Amino acid sequence: MPALDIVRIPVLSDNYVWLVHDSASGATMVVDPAVADPVLAVAATRGWTITDIWNTHWHPDHTGGNAAIKEATGCTITGPAAEFARIPTLDVQVQGGDTVRLGNHVASVWDVPAHTAGHIAYHFADDAAIFVGDTMFAMGCGRLFEGTAEQMFANMQKLGALDDATRVYCAHEYTLSNARFAVTVDPDNDALVARLAAVEAARAAGEATVPTTIGVERATNPFLRAPSAAELGRIRALKDAA
Ligand code: ZN
Ligand code: FE
Numbered sequence: 001m002p003a004l005d006i007v008r009i010p011v012l013s014d015n016y017v018w019l020v021h022d023s024a025s026g027a028t029m030v031v032d033p034a035v036a037d038p039v040l041a042v043a044a045t046r047g048w049t050i051t052d053i054w055n056t057h058w059h060p061d062h063t064g065g066n067a068a069i070k071e072a073t074g075c076t077i078t079g080p081a082a083e084f085a086r087i088p089t090l091d092v093q094v095q096g097g098d099t100v101r102l103g104n105h106v107a108s109v110w111d112v113p114a115h116t117a118g119h120i121a122y123h124f125a126d127d128a129a130i131f132v133g134d135t136m137f138a139m140g141c142g143r144l145f146e147g148t149a150e151q152m153f154a155n156m157q158k159l160g161a162l163d164d165a166t167r168v169y170c171a172h173e174y175t176l177s178n179a180r181f182a183v184t185v186d187p188d189n190d191a192l193v194a195r196l197a198a199v200e201a202a203r204a205a206g207e208a209t210v211p212t213t214i215g216v217e218r219a220t221n222p223f224l225r226a227p228s229a230a231e232l233g234r235i236r237a238l239k240d241a242a
Contacts, residue, residue, distance in 0.1 A: 001104055004127055006169070008208060009042050011035050014173045015061050016210060018131060019043060019050075025103030027051045030075075031122070031131045032171050033065030040072055052102065055079030056133025057116040058086035062171060082118025094120065107131075114152035115142030123162075129211075130162065131169045138170065138212040139195070140178035141223035141232075143240065149233030156224045156232065164215025175199050175209040181242055182222045185235050192220040 005021040011034050018031040019042055029052040033039050043050050050073045055063050057080060066077055066089040078100055081093035094100060096111030100122065107122040112135045119142075123130045134142035135155055144152060159168070179196040186192055195216070202209050217224050226232035 001126075004102070004105055004124070004129070006129070006211075007042060007046070008210070009038055010173070010208065011038050012061060016169075016171055016173060016208070017065075018169050019046075019048075020102060021046070021048050022103035022105055027103045029054055029102050030065075030069065031169065032056055032062035032133060033069055034061045034063075036065035036068035036072070039065055039069060049073060050075045053077045053079075054100065054122055054131070055087055055090070056121060056131065056135075056171070057119040058083040059116065059134070062133060063087050063089070080118040080120045082113075083116065096120065110158065112155040112158075114144050114147030114149075114155060117146040119147075128163060128165050129167045129169065130159070132159070133171050135159075136168060136170055136217065136221070136224070137172060137178055138168075138175040138199075138210055138217070139182045139192070139221045140174055140239070141221075141236065144233075144236060148229075149236060150229040152223070152236070153226065153229035153232045156226065159214065160218055160224050162214045164213065164218065166214040167211040168214060168217065169211045173208060173210065175212075176203045178239075181239050182220065185222050185238065186225070189220065195220050 007019040009017040015034045020029045028048040028050050076091045078092040079090045081095045094109045098109040100107050107124045110121040112121045115134045121132045179199045
């Protein structure tokens with residue numbers, strides 16, 4: 001089976017929309033379109049027709065392009081059943097344990113509540129890729145708007161159990177801010193200190209820093225490395241106040 005083509009589309013101030021194409025079937029999916037026009041433009045440039053949108057959670061910077069992309073393409077919109085009331089454009093409601101397909105590529109749906117109460121992630125196990133929305137970021141995790149530190153800790157444990165090589169497609173370029181915070185809570189972590197320097201150089205050069213991988217996050221992400229929900233909650237509160 002050919003690998004998925006995964007294209008990063010930077011939109012708004014710091015969002016990443018992911019365009020995912022299966023060359024065997026021609027199926028093309030968008031994860032969390034904040035807006036429509038740049039996504040439609042990139043798809044057109046590649047000669048791809050968008051067949052699906054997959055949403056991770058209801059926030060407008062993840063769903064704002066749903067209606068216009070559907071209007072332009074007739075695509076099918078899949079998203080969290082628990083947030084149906086807040087994503088009126090959904091066609092297909094899914095929850096943890098369900099599977100969704102892009103051609104012959106199969107993704108399992110994970111429930112990862114905390115950033116929002118119904119937040120989900122999409123894991124392509126055979127492709128070693130997971131689309132996490134606003135649950136995990138490079139050296140960070142999502143804010144706890146509708147859930148608890150206990151829930152986010154459980155999410156981090158589950159993500160941290162994936163293979164090191166698994167690519168993590170998060171929805172924002174928050175890496176530099178996260179790295180600068182992370183070194184304040186884990187100052188003796190040599191891998192983290194080195195990553196901060198690399199990220200500073202990459203951002204100064206205008207380069208994106210995601211996707212990341214589970215292995216890199218396991219070495220450097222203080223939220224993934226937190227030994228308890230209490231510790232995760234403590235550093236999340238510090239970051240919120242930073
Ligand atoms: Zn969000
Ligand atoms: Fe977001």
